[in-house]
Amino acid sequence: MTPPDRTDDALMRLRHGTDADRARLAALAAEDPALRESLAEWDRQDAALRALYDPVARERVPERHLDVLARAERRGRRGPAPWARIAAAVALLALGAAGGVAGSRLLGGADHGPMLASAAFRAYATYSVESRHPVEVAASEEPHLTNWLSNRLGERIVLPDLSKRGFSLMGGRVVPDANGPAVLLMYSDAEQRRLVLYVAPGPGMAESTFKFAQRDAMRGFWWFDENLGCALVGDLTRDRLHDIAVDAYEQITGT
16 A cells, blocks of 8 residues: 555645655655656656646736726725626636637647657657667568558558658557557668657647657657647757658658
8 A cells, every 4th residue: 555645646745835845755755766757757747738838828918808807906905896806707717718729729739749749758768779679560561561550540641751861761560559559660860860750549630730849868749630649759959850750741641
């Protein structure tokens, strides 16, 4: 049984508590490697969420909403009438709705994005270091590879040719994803650096813009296009990885 001070709820209270609480958490982590890994994963998740939601948090609040709140505050100093409190509540609801709309417009599947990026990073970390079995089916069996991966994914998938970018397809495999079977394609260059293209079932939404994520030395670009979510991960520079991601995207979508 998990000790009461080691449950997720207890650890979260320490993590977001006072300086003394955080010091207590650091002391516990110093003696527990598993807890240190959990805290590191929470840090990575927080960083991904900040990267996604900060642009919405920085959006300017519409003047009409600020005016309503200001009038309600002025009347509140004279002793707020019930209707003034109602106006303030309505304004706050309007702000929440505006924020939700803006978030949807800017992020395009923000709830799915961190999950997709995290899964792609895990897949890269797991399989890019494999020397003998990095893929299940080699690129030399490309027709079979394409059919097999498409059948498992439930969507016809194109295997992007990245040779003009210096990377050759090694092959692919099927990996588990939160939304069902996903596809991992692995590429390698002349220096044996590897790229992973992770393709998973998407939320069935309109095309989104490219989003960047980074975890330690790993960098990735991810996007959604209707029923597919894609992420390209490697240890290249951000600019070079972006160019390769654009190439892969154009081939996958046929644009």
